[in-house]
Amino acid sequence: xxxxxxxxxxxxxxISTFGSLAFVLxxxxxxxxxxxxxxxxxxxxxxVGKAFATLTWSETDQQKTVERSLKEVTIEIEKDAIxxxxxxxxxxxxxxxxxxxQSIEECExxxxxxxxxxxxxxxxxxxxxxxxxxxxxxxxxVSRVFLATLATLLIGLPMGILMGxxxxxxxxxxxxxxxLRSTPVVAILPILVIWLGIGEVMxxxxxxxxAIVFLIPMVRDALQAVPQTYWxxxxxxxxxxxxxxxxxxxxxxxxxxxxxxIASVSIMWTxxxxxxxxxxxxxxxxxxxxAKRFSAMDQVFVGIIVIVALALVTYQLMVKLKxxxxxxxxxx
Amino acid sequence: MSIKMxxxxxSFPKPDxxxxxCIVDSIDLEINEPSINMLLGPSGCGKSTILKMMGGxxxxxxxxxxxxxxxxxxEACHGPHNDVVMVFQKYANRPDLSIWDNxxxxxxxxxxxxxxxxxxxxxxxxxxxxxxxxxDKAALRxxxxxxxxxxxxxxxxxxxxxxxxxxxxxxxxxxxxxxxxEMQHLLIELQEKHNCIIVFVTHDVEEALLLGDRVIVLxxxxxxxAENFEINEPKPRxxxxxxxxxxxxxxxxxxSVLHASTSKDFQ
Ligand SMILES: Nc1ncnc2c1ncn2[C@@H]1O[C@H](COP(=O)(O)OP(=O)(O)O)[C@@H](O)[C@H]1O
Ligand SMILES: [Mg+2]
Numbered sequence: 203x204x205x206x207x208x209x210x211x212x213x214x215x216x217i218s219t220f221g222s223l224a225f226v227l228x229x230x231x232x233x234x235x236x237x238x239x240x241x242x243x244x245x246x247x248x249x250v251g252k253a254f255a256t257l258t259w260s261e262t263d264q265q266k267t268v269e270r271s272l273k274e275v276t277i278e279i280e281k282d283a284i285x286x287x288x289x290x291x292x293x294x295x296x297x298x299x300x301x302x303x304q305s306i307e308e309c310e311x312x313x314x315x316x317x318x319x320x321x322x323x324x325x326x327x328x329x330x331x332x333x334x335x336x337x338x339x340x341x342x343x344v345s346r347v348f349l350a351t352l353a354t355l356l357i358g359l360p361m362g363i364l365m366g367x368x369x370x371x372x373x374x375x376x377x378x379x380x381x382l383r384s385t386p387v388v389a390i391l392p393i394l395v396i397w398l399g400i401g402e403v404m405x406x407x408x409x410x411x412x413a414i415v416f417l418i419p420m421v422r423d424a425l426q427a428v429p430q431t432y433w434x435x436x437x438x439x440x441x442x443x444x445x446x447x448x449x450x451x452x453x454x455x456x457x458x459x460x461x462x463x464i465a466s467v468s469i470m471w472t473x474x475x476x477x478x479x480x481x482x483x484x485x486x487x488x489x490x491x492x493a494k495r496f497s498a499m500d501q502v503f504v505g506i507i508v509i510v511a512l513a514l515v516t517y518q519l520m521v522k523l524k525x526x527x528x529x530x531x532x533x534x
Numbered sequence: 535m536s537i538k539m540x541x542x543x544x545s546f547p548k549p550d551x552x553x554x555x556c557i558v559d560s561i562d563l564e565i566n567e568p569s570i571n572m573l574l575g576p577s578g579c580g581k582s583t584i585l586k587m588m589g590g591x592x593x594x595x596x597x598x599x600x601x602x603x604x605x606x607x608x609e610a611c612h613g614p615h616n617d618v619v620m621v622f623q624k625y626a627n628r629p630d631l632s633i634w635d636n637x638x639x640x641x642x643x644x645x646x647x648x649x650x651x652x653x654x655x656x657x658x659x660x661x662x663x664x665x666x667x668x669x670d671k672a673a674l675r676x677x678x679x680x681x682x683x684x685x686x687x688x689x690x691x692x693x694x695x696x697x698x699x700x701x702x703x704x705x706x707x708x709x710x711x712x713x714x715x716e717m718q719h720l721l722i723e724l725q726e727k728h729n730c731i732i733v734f735v736t737h738d739v740e741e742a743l744l745l746g747d748r749v750i751v752l753x754x755x756x757x758x759x760a761e762n763f764e765i766n767e768p769k770p771r772x773x774x775x776x777x778x779x780x781x782x783x784x785x786x787x788x789x790s791v792l793h794a795s796t797s798k799d800f801q
Contacts, residue, residue: 432626439639445643449639531629
């Protein structure tokens with residue numbers, strides 16, 4: 203019989219999760235495999251996989267040259283002589299100071315340089331440089347979300363707590379805070395750019411704004427949802443006004459406050475692309491933005507998938523943390 | 535030690551219309567001796583309101599009391615008094631704290647922290663947990679205890695402050711008959727040991743008879759004191775005692791006062 207409270211076994215849950223993901227993947231493969239939508243609109247899963255691989259790690263060859271005055275190099279050679287090619291490695295490799303370089307392509311001594319009349323050694327070779335665009339972008343986006351979370355909590359928690367603890371403060375601030383909840387934050391972005399410029403401050407401020415308008419009212423509601431008995435009881439036992447909030451109401455409101463924090467961080471992840479829309483040199487939003495400009499739909503998909511995955515992972519971690527901090531909540 | 539209500543009344547604003555509705559009217563009451571005093575009246579008559587006024591806890595948005603004055607130890611009292619502690623029907627035990635921390639909670643407040651040294655605080659908590667028979671449950675949380683055990687925690691938390699006056703609002707109302715009887719015996723035992731004044735609100739005539747040195751019967755709308763019964767019988771009183779002629783006579787008297795005061799509603 204249908205029972206909405208029926209607990210599922212771990213294996214059932216796992217099978218369901220993988221099943222639904224596999225189904226989406228199958229449908230996606232089918233649509234792109236049969237060429238129903240076209241790769242310019244929907245890249246195939248394998249193309250996205252390839253893009254993921256290149257973004258994760260790509261290597262490029264680069265010509266690297268080193269020049270040294272002969273005064274700084276120990277070398278036995280007569281003036282105006284030509285350096286034999288066999289000696290290139292012996293002389294140049296130490297100059298690169300890079301264990302990956304064991305041989306050199308070209309070397310030469312210039313005896314007629316005006317700046318270095320004593321002669322100058324010139325070495326040149328190709329270096330394979332690897333880089334992870336995805337890692338770099340992720341690092342920047344995660345840092346921004348992290349900083350914005352800190353700022354949001356630092357401002358939002360005290361405000362929400364004060365509003366929840368005092369109906370007077372709430373009456374004063376809620377006419378300002380509550381309408382902000384339904385303001386189109388994205389439309390405020392240009393204003394933020396005018397006020398704060400196009401740098402990091404603007405991006406963090408945008409994320410903070412997007413999350414804090416939800417955090418503050420949710421924290422307030424968390425405090426107000428605590429049954430009055432706990433407050434009355436604390437007052438009766440001799441708690442001061444602040445103590446009855448700090449030691450009775452607040453601890454009881456913590457699970458819901460934690461929920462509010464979790465929701466705020468989730469909201470930030472949805473806004474990160476917008477925050478990085480303007481003048482971002484690095485970040486997942488910029489990665490998507492850039493890929494879109496070059497019509498690299500596969501890379502756009504990679505960016506979106508990584509953001510969703512990061513948001514999911516942070517969500518799961520925070521939920522786990524909350525459950526271990528407030529195990530009593532589920533027992534109420 | 536004493537608690538005195540002098541012509542105390544309470545009105546609340548009417549929900550929809552202008553004006554006030556009088557819930558409690560001119561209560562005169564004086565308790566000077568350590569004893570258990572039962573406030574008996576039908577549900578909704580204003581018992582909890584009277585108790586809150588005694589406790590000085592005024593969570594309403596209106597003046598409280600609206601008439602008269604309450605004196606604790608002869609002094610007019612306008613807020614929570616350090617010698618008065620309340621116990622609620624819903625225990626108000628903190629789900630996030632262990633049983634030990636629940637009982638120790640009042641002692642963590644700055645008021646008591648200043649007065650009681652840490653070592654004595656710990657001793658008091660241990661002593662109270664033993665007195666209510668929960669010494670082995672100190673590490674558990676309230677959700678892991680039964681209703682009766684939770685009410686024991688609430689009692690221990692109240693007594694850990696050694697109050698002179700304890701106000702109890704239908705504390706055993708949600709318990710089953712057997713647990714309730716155990717708790718009643720425990721309460722009598724603790725009251726005799728601590729020698730305090732207990733004001734105990736109930737709507738149950740038998741509970742009033744079993745526990746009360748004095749039964750104060752309230753009338754409804756507004757609540758006033760209809761009648762005062764002294765019951766000078768040894769405690770604890772058994773269910774056999776409840777069947778005795780004396781107990782039956784008292785019960786009949788109390789019930790007739792209750793009926794008289796409620797039937798005036800219908801006239
Ligand atoms: N804060 C309040 N505002 C308005 N009416 C109240 C308030 N508190 C209690 N009342 C009214 O007072 C009456 C008595 O309530 P209460 O003291 O809780 O009764 P009892 O404890 O005897 O069951 C009820 O009719 C209730 O509606
Ligand atoms: Mg009541």
